[in-house]
Amino acid sequence: MSIISSFSYLSCCYLYLLGVSALFHLCISNQNHDGVLCMDGERRALLELKHGLVDETDRLASWVGDKSDCCRWEGIACNNSTGHVHHIHLPALNGNCRKDYRNDKEYREAIKQRLRGSLSSSLLHLKQLRHLDLSCNDFGKIQVPEFIASLGNLRVRLVTGKFS
Template identity: 65%
Template structure:
């Protein structure tokens, strides 16, 4: 509607000046100011809303299911509600402007204290822990076909295993699950993420919650041909095999 109004005004001004054979000297200072204002306003509107595409409904529903599996004690995801139709405006979500596909989920812990040694007492750690996302990671993320960036670092997933299905997010280029209290074996299915540039699964020493992650086989790393950053600090590699191949 605004673009229609601007266009009508410009046509009106130009039509008024047809008899002047397009002589710019005919334009009064007021005309020129108005034309300049309309041009700038049009540019502003384009920058603010460059043919904004809403997020894809199936992906919006997938994110809502993902949220249901999480425990969010401090309501960090308060913008993730069914009433908000455009998930691209939700906190931590970035979409492709032309397609509406979700490209990024960026939900690291809300402070820079991934190192639990920063907290002097268990009570301080417990208070800080309330700010971290907990619960489960729902496989609904598989519906995000163009997801390239997943950051859930510095949260607290209570010792659950890194989900095997993450290895099916084939377009991932950035995966950061570091210092989020995962446990069990790191699944070799992550070796299917052939587009990965960054893989962070490490953790700082935590005297309140013992490190639980372990890797039995390193061979799957050889499939990550584009990898240029790997963090497995704190992961138990004492029994890992496949060093030579990887």
């Protein structure tokens, strides 16, 4: 085998490997849309959280499916590299906790916009959760669940609203 043919053979192999690598990268990036899909266990934890909530205005309508990407759900943000949920932002009334209403109809509409129900301990499966905002919702003056303190990475604790 001459030097020229062996160089040509190596060039072809290199170009082939480069092409396969580029196709592999393209397939992965198309599948993951700008990042990693959310983690299965974290998706299940969020669905369990939703199951315990009363959502009259269907704010959590995007929270469906065992195979959907929870990082694209309303109020959820994930780390783009790891896919871990790091932010839950579900304040009622756009975070404006008004107490004065002009009439009964306005008051009833505001009440509908508030999440109610119970907070699931499934939140403990969100190991990378850093921010939890459930402000202005109405959890019926329940005690803030003790497990919230176990969320070690939680930096901002905004679980205000009607807790006792």
